[in-house]
Amino acid sequence: MRRHDYQAEAALRDRVRAQPTNIALHGELGAWLMRAGRLAQAKEALRTGLAQASRPSDLHHLLGLILGTGGDCDAAERHLQRACELDPGRFEYLRDLAFVQGAAGRTVSSVETLRQAIALGGDAAASLIWLLKIGERAMSEAGVKPERRPPPVARRAAVIERIVARDPEVAEALVSSRRDDLTAEDRETLRAARRALARLASQNPKFADLHFGLSLIAEQLGEIGRAIEAAEKAITLNPRYAEACLLAVRLYERNGQPDHAADRCRQVTRLRPKWIDAHLRLGHLLREQGRPREAIEAYRGALAIDAKCEEAQHRLAGLEAALADEGGPT
Numbered sequence: 243m244r245r246h247d248y249q250a251e252a253a254l255r256d257r258v259r260a261q262p263t264n265i266a267l268h269g270e271l272g273a274w275l276m277r278a279g280r281l282a283q284a285k286e287a288l289r290t291g292l293a294q295a296s297r298p299s300d301l302h303h304l305l306g307l308i309l310g311t312g313g314d315c316d317a318a319e320r321h322l323q324r325a326c327e328l329d330p331g332r333f334e335y336l337r338d339l340a341f342v343q344g345a346a347g348r349t350v351s352s353v354e355t356l357r358q359a360i361a362l363g364g365d366a367a368a369s370l371i372w373l374l375k376i377g378e379r380a381m382s383e384a385g386v387k388p389e390r391r392p393p394p395v396a397r398r399a400a401v402i403e404r405i406v407a408r409d410p411e412v413a414e415a416l417v418s419s420r421r422d423d424l425t426a427e428d429r430e431t432l433r434a435a436r437r438a439l440a441r442l443a444s445q446n447p448k449f450a451d452l453h454f455g456l457s458l459i460a461e462q463l464g465e466i467g468r469a470i471e472a473a474e475k476a477i478t479l480n481p482r483y484a485e486a487c488l489l490a491v492r493l494y495e496r497n498g499q500p501d502h503a504a505d506r507c508r509q510v511t512r513l514r515p516k517w518i519d520a521h522l523r524l525g526h527l528l529r530e531q532g533r534p535r536e537a538i539e540a541y542r543g544a545l546a547i548d549a550k551c552e553e554a555q556h557r558l559a560g561l562e563a564a565l566a567d568e569g570g571p572t
Contacts, residue, residue, distance in 0.1 A: 251278075258287075267291075269300050272308070281312050299328035303335055306342065315346035331400035333363035337370065344377065350386060353377040362401045364408055398427075399434035406438035413439055413455040417462045424462070432459050450479035454486050457493070466497045477506075484513040491523065500531050511543060518547045518554075525557055534561045 254274060258267045269291060275284035288305040302325035310318035322339040329335065336359035343352035356374045360367040406413050413435040424432075436459045443452040457472035470493045476486040487506045494503035504527040510520040525540035538561050544554035 251275075269304055272301070272304050276304070276308050276311070281308055284308050299325045299332070299335070302328065303332075303338065307338060310338075310342045310345065315342055318342045319346065319348075331362070331404065333359055333366055336362060337367070340370075340373075344373075349377055349380055349384075353381060358401065362404055364404065399430050402431055402434035403438040406435045407442065410439060410442060410452060410455055414458060417458045429463065432463055435459055436463075448479055450476040450483055450486065453479065454483070454489065457486070457489055461489075461493060461496075466493055469493050470497060482513055484510050484517075487513065488520070491527075495527075500527055503527055504531065511540075515543075516547055518544050518551060521547065522551075522553060522557075525554070529557065529561065534565055537561055538565075 251274060254267070254271050258271055261267055269288070272284045272288040272291070275281075275287055285305065285308055288301050288308070291301045302321045306318045306321035306325060308318075309315075309321060319339065319342050322335060322342055325332070325335045326339060336355055340352045340355040340359055343349075343355060353374060356370055356377060360370055360374065363370070402416075416431060416435050436456060439452050439455050439459070443449065443456065446452060453472045453476040457469045457476065460466075460469035460472060470490065473486050473490040473493060477483055477490065480486070487510045490506040491503045491510065494500070494506065504524060507520060507524040507527055510517065511524055514520060521540050521544035525537045525544065528534075528537035528540055538558060541554045541558040541561070544551050545558065548554075
């Protein structure tokens with residue numbers, strides 16, 4: 243049996259007394275005493291630390307583990323829940339909460355917490371999938387329907403940030419359906435995705451796609467000026483980014499800047515000369531600005547791609563007739 247090092251313990255206690263507001267030291271002392279099997283003293287050390295802390299998530303987590311080891315699952319669950327509330331982005335907090343809930347026989351709660359932990363943990367959570375399946379099977383055999391409740395907003399936001407940080411393209415999927423009636427939860431989701439993209443953009447400043455994603459999110463949040471800035475950044479980084487130019491067209495239109503919209507739309511027609519919709523869009527923009535001759539050229543560009551395009555034929559005929567009435571060349 244390994245002999246306990248009382249001298250090291252005394253030194254650690256001296257450090258705690260010298261720095262009573264150092265929460266990490268309280269946690270270190272609690273972990274030390276827990277490893278020594280002195281659970282009562284470990285609890286006392288951690289509770290002393292909790293009294294000093296403003297956001298003591300690590301101490302709540304460790305205290306929950308100690309209480310769970312001692313068989314007090316109810317108290318353990320309370321402290322682990324508190325740890326999750328204080329720091330919703332920590333996978334290990336959710337994982338251990340699920341374990342305690344399962345040990346207490348609260349299978350439904352355990353299964354739901356496991357689902358959230360797996361969503362947050364990514365590769366680190368792969369080993370939990372088998373446990374989730376066991377829990378779901380137990381619920382099925384007991385005739386209990388799974389309770390799929392959304393995670394708390396802060397925890398859900400942490401999950402979104404983690405997912406987008408791993409796969410930035412997910413952010414574009416979050417804004418794929420444009421809605422004008424965003425709920426508070428929708429906005430929190432978008433802001434979480436934006437935080438992840440902003441961090442990635444600061445780490446990878448030359449990645450135009452990240453700024454494109456930021457622009458999409460800002461647009462759906464109604465922050466058009468911010469969206470334009472991000473779209474233009476993407477174009478600056480990649481002048482051949484036709485999708486970013488097309489996004490800028492839409493943003494400039496929404497912002498009441500038709501000249502800028504037309505300029506970016508013309509750029510799209512140069513970058514993607516076979517995109518008939520870009521030629522039609524350019525024609526509409528120029529026509530609405532009172533620039534009929536330029537609009538005619540745009541519609542002719544669309545007809546060069548598809549001579550049977552009825553919209554281009556109709557708009558072109560109308561503009562040519564209007565110019566003829568004015569006695570000008572077409």
